[in-house]
Amino acid sequence: MTSIRVRIAPSPTGPLHLGTARTALFNFLFARHLGGTFIFRLEDTDQARSSVEFEKDILNGLHWLGIQWDEGPGIGDEPPGGRGSYGPYRQMQRLERYTEAATRLLAEDKAYYCYCTPEELDAERKRQEAARETPRYSGRCSALSQADRAAFEVEGRTPVVRFRIPSNRTIAFDDIVRGHVEIDTNALGGDLVIVRSDGTPLYHFTVAVDDAAMAISHVIRGEDHLSNTPKHILLFEAMGAAIPKFAHLPLILNPDRTKMSKRKSQTAVAAYRAQGFIPEAFVNYLALLGWSTGTEEEVLSLADLIERFELSAVNKAGAIFDRGRLEWLNGQWIRRLSADDLIDRLRPFLEAELAAGRIDWIPADEDMRALLPVVQERLPTLAAVGELVRFLFVNELALDPTLIVPKRWDIATTIAGLEAARSVIAGVGEVSWEADEIEPPLRQLVEERGWKAGELFMVVRVAVTGRTATPPLFDTMVALGYERTLARLDRAIEQLQAVAAT
RNA sequence: GCCGCAUUCGUCUAGAGGCCCAGGACACAGCCCUCUCAAGGCUGAGAUCAUCGGUUCGAAUCCGAUAUGCGGUACCA
DSSP: OOOOEEEEOOOSSSSOBHHHHHHHHHHHHHHHHHTOEEEEOBOOOOTTTOOHHHHHHHHHHHHHHTOOOSBBOOSSSSOTTOBSTTOOOBGGGOHHHHHHHHHHHHHTTSEEEEOOOHHHHHHHHHHHHHTTOOOOOOOTTTTOOHHHHHHHHHTTOOOEEEEOOOSSOEEEEEETTTEEEEEEGGGGOSSEEEEOTTSOBOHHHHHHHHHHHTTOOEEEEEGGGGGGHHHHHHHHHHTTOOOOEEEEEOOEEOTTSSBOOTTTSOOBHHHHHHTTOOHHHHHHHHHTSSOOOSSSOOOOOHHHHHHHOOGGGOOSSOEEOOHHHHHHHHHHHHHHSOHHHHHHHHHHHHHHHHHTTSOSSOOOHHHHHHHHHHHGGGOSSGGGHHHHHGGGGOSSOOOOGGGTSOTTOOHHHHHHHHHHHHHHHHHHOSTTOSHHHHHHHHHHHHHHHTOOHHHHHHHHHHHHHSOSSOSOHHHHHHHHOHHHHHHHHHHHHHHHHHHHHO
């Protein structure tokens, strides 16, 4: 059996896309599961749209997800061509190879120069569409004489290179996820342009040249390439290269079931990262979009995924990206994090809160650690930490006094409740400032006054935090501190009295 | 238009002829826990397995047609 070599070949024309990330993941899982080699190659021949920022985003994003490649460009001090013996791994550094391959195809008359201008081609296509014919290149330049060519050259035309697509042939292949697929060559649109008039190669050509040169054994990619596969097979044949196995993955869809796009969904991996999703959850979610273990296991680590991954078990139908499910998984994974780990991961989000002016200082690690028992299970995302604990780290609490008054209480009762609670809480004292010390006397107060615990607690909660939903009250007050708790109660009483006076 | 691929609860999926008048998870509803919010536990609702026809003693599973959706059809990738 020949060795397994797979690749992800993104083009740096945009930030790392969810779909690219998932394709990379499936390739990676497949390689790791079988002990194969995973290669990263940059398809940067679209110079007009490519940029180094996008390239960095893609590299960083994949690393963040824990997807490591055995061959390909690195992030830091790697050799410029990348690591691995089939490099370079950037197509713009492989230009001679495409020229060489094109020259050979030309020499063998498997390709030819075409002098048609884009305008002529366009007119031809329009005519065909009007006549309800299948648009396809006519082959007008397929048998040009030396004289014909010379005449075009004199006109100043620069030719493209077209690869001959045979007619009336059926190309068949056995797709690992879809099974047997047959496509007639007549449906391929005629002879294929493989080199632009400026001499740069086109995608279908580079992909075949590189996959052959890099000895790729399995091409695992999105379903949007299924219809293009015959072109690649023909190219492999023409170059005398072995034909790899193919596996076309189902697409990730927008909620309206169209192919996931930037317009309708959030597609940038970096955006999810910025919103507080953690890589464990993201990878877990992506792997289960279009694939399942066949068991009822749902929460799986990268190592688990590698162990269980089976390409043939991949689904055929597209899957809508379900953010709610991602959030649930993210919560699952956040709850599994160790305290130290969580604190480290939370820090950037706390810094962002500070930068946005939503908190006045960043809590010390020990303070965060003390908070974790009540915070960890309440975080669907890391970014949710701000909303959850913000009130602890501000000097001045923005408080809507009317929010304090419960539906079944009036202002006077509320003020009385707060004052009573204030004195009981003050009585606990700074030295016994623990949740277990604060709760009993307050419950006793409730008992004496014939109130409902929930109502008084809610009054205190809002007075002290400004919110109706918080972590457990007594833990919250402990985190706030004795002095600050009393100060906030005093301030709430003042504000309520002001409201009552009007 | 042409070619290709797909079609199981709202969503992600299990299911490879009898174990399925279809199982799990997310979301949803109710209950329990409970100082609120979560988390967790339990329960529930939710799918004529796209439709029609065929094969078979028996079909979500095999075959065909239809419908619908999506993808491809570039001097983009």
